[in-house]
Amino acid sequence: xxxxxxxxxxxxxxxxxxxxxxxxxxxxxxxxxxxxxxxxxxxxxxxxxxxxxxxxxxxxxxxxxxxxxxxxxxxxxxxxxxxxxxxxxxxxxxxxxxxxxxxxxxxxxxxxxxxxxxxxxxxxxxxxxxxxxxxxxxxxxxxxxxxxxxxxxxxxxxxxxxxxxxxxxxxxxxxxxxxxxxxxxxxxxxxxxxxxxxxxxxxxxxxxxxxxxxxxxxxxxxxxxxxxxxxxxxxxxxxxxxxxxxxxxxxxxxxxxxxxxxxxxxxxxxxxxxxxxxxxxxxxxxxxxxxxxxxxxxxxxxxxxxxxxxxxxxxxxxxxxxxxxxxxxxx
Amino acid sequence: xxxxxxxxxxxxxxxxxxxxxxxxxxxxxxxxxxxxxxxxxxxxxxxxxxxxxxxxxxxxxxxxxxxxxxxxxxxxxxxxxxxxxxxxxxxxxxxxxxxxxxxxxxxxxxxxxxxxxxxxxxxxxxxxxxxxxxxxxxxxxxxxxxxxxxxxxxxxxxxxxxxxxxxxxxxxxxxxxxxxxxxxxxxxxxxxxxxxxxxxxxxxxxxxxxxxxxxxxxxxxxxxxxxxxxxxxxxxxxxxxxxxxxxxxxxxxxxxxxxxxxxxxxxxxxxxxxxxxxxxxxxxxxxxxxxxxxxxxxxxxxxxxxxxxxxxxxxxxxxxxxxxxxxxxxxxxxxxxxxxxxxxxxxxxxxxxxxxxxxxxxxxxxxxxxxxxxxxxxxxxxxxxxxxxxxxxxxxxxxxxxxxxxxxxxxxxxxxxxxxxxxxxxxxxxxxxxxxxxxxxxxxxxxxxxxxxxxxxxxxxxxxxxxxxxxxxxxxxxxxxxxxxxxxxxxxxxxxxxxxxxxxxxxxxxxxxxxxxxxxxxxxxxxxxxxxxxxxxxxxxxxxxxxxxxx
Numbered sequence: 001x002x003x004x005x006x007x008x009x010x011x012x013x014x015x016x017x018x019x020x021x022x023x024x025x026x027x028x029x030x031x032x033x034x035x036x037x038x039x040x041x042x043x044x045x046x047x048x049x050x051x052x053x054x055x056x057x058x059x060x061x062x063x064x065x066x067x068x069x070x071x072x073x074x075x076x077x078x079x080x081x082x083x084x085x086x087x088x089x090x091x092x093x094x095x096x097x098x099x100x101x102x103x104x105x106x107x108x109x110x111x112x113x114x115x116x117x118x119x120x121x122x123x124x125x126x127x128x129x130x131x132x133x134x135x136x137x138x139x140x141x142x143x144x145x146x147x148x149x150x151x152x153x154x155x156x157x158x159x160x161x162x163x164x165x166x167x168x169x170x171x172x173x174x175x176x177x178x179x180x181x182x183x184x185x186x187x188x189x190x191x192x193x194x195x196x197x198x199x200x201x202x203x204x205x206x207x208x209x210x211x212x213x214x215x216x217x218x219x220x221x222x223x224x225x226x227x228x229x230x231x232x233x234x235x236x237x238x239x240x241x242x243x244x245x246x247x248x249x250x251x252x253x254x255x256x257x258x259x260x261x262x263x264x265x266x267x268x269x270x271x272x273x274x275x276x277x278x279x280x281x282x283x284x285x286x287x288x289x290x291x292x293x294x295x296x297x298x299x300x301x302x303x304x305x306x307x308x309x310x311x312x313x314x315x316x317x318x319x320x321x322x323x324x325x326x327x328x329x330x331x
Numbered sequence: 332x333x334x335x336x337x338x339x340x341x342x343x344x345x346x347x348x349x350x351x352x353x354x355x356x357x358x359x360x361x362x363x364x365x366x367x368x369x370x371x372x373x374x375x376x377x378x379x380x381x382x383x384x385x386x387x388x389x390x391x392x393x394x395x396x397x398x399x400x401x402x403x404x405x406x407x408x409x410x411x412x413x414x415x416x417x418x419x420x421x422x423x424x425x426x427x428x429x430x431x432x433x434x435x436x437x438x439x440x441x442x443x444x445x446x447x448x449x450x451x452x453x454x455x456x457x458x459x460x461x462x463x464x465x466x467x468x469x470x471x472x473x474x475x476x477x478x479x480x481x482x483x484x485x486x487x488x489x490x491x492x493x494x495x496x497x498x499x500x501x502x503x504x505x506x507x508x509x510x511x512x513x514x515x516x517x518x519x520x521x522x523x524x525x526x527x528x529x530x531x532x533x534x535x536x537x538x539x540x541x542x543x544x545x546x547x548x549x550x551x552x553x554x555x556x557x558x559x560x561x562x563x564x565x566x567x568x569x570x571x572x573x574x575x576x577x578x579x580x581x582x583x584x585x586x587x588x589x590x591x592x593x594x595x596x597x598x599x600x601x602x603x604x605x606x607x608x609x610x611x612x613x614x615x616x617x618x619x620x621x622x623x624x625x626x627x628x629x630x631x632x633x634x635x636x637x638x639x640x641x642x643x644x645x646x647x648x649x650x651x652x653x654x655x656x657x658x659x660x661x662x663x664x665x666x667x668x669x670x671x672x673x674x675x676x677x678x679x680x681x682x683x684x685x686x687x688x689x690x691x692x693x694x695x696x697x698x699x700x701x702x703x704x705x706x707x708x709x710x711x712x713x714x715x716x717x718x719x720x721x722x723x724x725x726x727x728x729x730x731x732x733x734x735x736x737x738x739x740x741x742x743x744x745x746x747x748x749x750x751x752x753x754x755x756x757x758x759x760x761x762x763x764x765x766x767x768x769x770x771x772x773x774x775x776x777x778x779x780x781x782x783x784x785x786x787x788x789x790x791x792x793x794x795x796x797x798x799x800x801x802x803x804x805x806x807x808x809x810x811x812x813x814x815x816x817x818x819x820x821x822x823x824x825x826x827x828x829x830x831x832x833x834x835x836x837x838x839x840x841x842x843x844x845x846x847x848x849x850x851x852x853x854x855x856x857x858x859x860x861x862x863x864x865x866x867x868x869x870x871x872x873x874x875x876x877x878x879x880x881x882x
Binding site: 191 | 725727729731749793
């Protein structure tokens, strides 16, 4: 765990302690379970986003993808009678295809990630609303999918299964990002795509793969969100979720320029965001201030991190100058 | 850095005299230095009755470890076209920076209109009528011609909104364009203009600030021949109006055509001045090379005769000169030096050979078999490696450790079931660190903290850790101290002796001659000639580089 992540963890614990002292209900099992369920849902989303951000890209369409794929999933199993073990992988594949399309447009046709995914944001939202004719997609009364519901909205030993899913995915993705060849390529491309290319890495394919991973994870979280809300109105479902995911990554130490950030960081970022949401509720802060609190905390977090970076850079430079001067004197 | 001639006595350098008249100025020490060698001096021109607009006296400028200009004196008279020539690194750009006020000399005087200065500021330079037209044009492509000429000085309409008076802007620009002989109107967008036309806009911009001296820095290097003629006509028109011009160019025949006087720089010193009557190609080349060959940092002689052709390019066309095909072949076991002036298309050729840039035509062959490179990854898979020119931007990842940089191109070999083995990486890196003598605390050290020479060794190490067939090195010793240079030469020779085909692009004349087994010279996008060992001389390389036949 890096110093950055450790700092974030301490911040989470301190905020948690303060909230718990002011309002002991924070520590009630039901509150913790609810919060960790939300952490699970948003965490899966944020990991996907992190893979894109590490390459120096951005994925703005995830909120709309959550709406579109959520609507499709519910429609497939509730009204079209598709078996959920078929629908689930189908949705994941659709998510992957969306990611592949984005990655292709960005790496082959050289469009900017912001532009491509902004268009995606608009397109998928529109398609989702059209698909249900702006109605709400939901389950009929008494319609049940016990296994699916257990896996998505159920609990094991009091722990929400969505949170367990996040832990499993996080471990796998940690290995991918921090230990695999692919992960090393991602970092190298994020740091300096040109130099990576000059080292013989097929940078286009690697970047495309990052968008595919983001698409698949987004699709998975879309299913979780759909089973959590159980009814989806495509006009508002998943709105701003891309910003939650980006915020979590940024809080977790990711640089939007790419090449920086850790998987633990993005998870901790998600935890802090949900903790703040919870804090607003528990401390009786008007819920209209919800976004303002989040924005304020992220701003302060990024500012501290940036100033720390400036300080470190200056120190490195001074050191190098001193070494350089010593070297010149030695010549 | 040392010189064949003793530089000016230092007490003279610091001497400040103002105002100065042309007559006593003509025999500056630098010229006297030459008198043993050449008999030309300013006095022989006989035009020295007009007071110079600008003169430099005993200017010296050093950068850490380098004397960029030393005891340099020159003068510019109104309506005079001065050709300024010299090899890469002779001090031309430092001189330009001093004239533009970007940097101030350590010692020496700059006299403008009889007033002496220790150095100019950018404002003072513009204020006294010195205008630059750079090799890279500084125009806003999204604006029209008139807006570019008067950028920041737009005529405004009356009223509090400070709206730009577009009609007046165009009427102001039109006569300026006419003076430079432009065949386009003031409302043409710059993006629609050719390079020569864009240069005309730059010159019109210079005229609009009532420039008295226009400095053209390699204006023709990116121009096709027909456009070059137009530009040379503009220079003559400026001269007719009494505006002085300093024309910096590697294309000596163009200098021959327009210059009234040629000033030759070499190693930061004035190598000589040629009056109009004495301007010819050979004299310029002679002055540019001048010094006796210094003892070179030589690579050892090759241990074996070169083998078969490893990598060959047949009629390859690159983005630098899309209409000119290049043929070149590098053989196993040899170091082929690729010389040529900056901008002659060498780097683009290297990029094509490494698959980074797609060729616009032609074919590549590796060991006699056709080779198609879709990306650098294809080249690497075929054992063709490139040590690029810009180490920090493309050679290495400064934020990664030495070991991570070295393993990057061959990462799957350092992994088990797709998971990177830090131990395998360290083993490879340690071996390379030892072999190449990379000076660093450990292989986990961040590459960005290393010196230039050690960074370059990391770039080499990542390729040496694989098995190279063809090694392309683009300016491998630029910005590297002498000790590390010699080591890199040694490595190149060792590679060649092991049968690797080594292609070395270099602008350092001594390096090319000292290290290569053969030298190919590029001129304006084509190989103008290949020299064998017995034909090696600075003069031959330079002659080929400017497109003439070697002796």
